[in-house]
Amino acid sequence: MNSELNIGFQLSPQIIGGILAVSYVIQAIVLFTMARRRFLKGAWIAFLPVGHLWLLGSLADHYQYVTHRKICKKRMLLPILGGALALAVLLQGFQPHGSPWYALVSTIADLMMLVFILVKSWSLYSIYESCDPGISVAYTMWSALVCVIAPVLLLTTFTKDYGMPPLPSMERKDG
Secondary structure, rough: OHHHHHHHHHHHHHHHHHHHHHHHHHHHHHHHHHHOOOOOOOOOHOOOOOOOHHHHHHHHHHHHHHHHHOOOHHHHHHHHHHHHHHHHHHHOOOOOOOOHHHHHHHHHHHHHHHHHHHHHHHHHHHHHHHHHHHHHHHHHHHHHHHHHHHHHHHHEEEEEEOOOOOOOOOOOOOO
């Protein structure tokens, strides 16, 4: 009985890693497709680790500019926060447990994680709003609570543009 229990826990890191990898690939494909459809340059960057954060912010910024003429800087803020968070977690690993430096770095990392989740949720809200305004609040809440569900929710809405203003007609008008 005990050996069966241990086998289950030995497989869990591989299962979690697999779920995270599939989630990352789905999100990269969805962001790439949305960026291409909205004529954003550099859509291929969705497949790079920090690039997908930049593209997520770019899609959110694009929606805010097109609909409200607001200039936001989420495309710069998300990668900076992601890099700073990674650095804080890395520094946390080098501190001995129980030291005051460990407590300080852990607190900073926790606060940065909270800010990162809030900014990413704010960006996802803009993207969900651009796709389907009716579901944007619920999808944002689910994305903030369950990190691996955001790519699936993006996948269900990325072909919709209900929240975007109509594109100007490309028809030729001859008088």
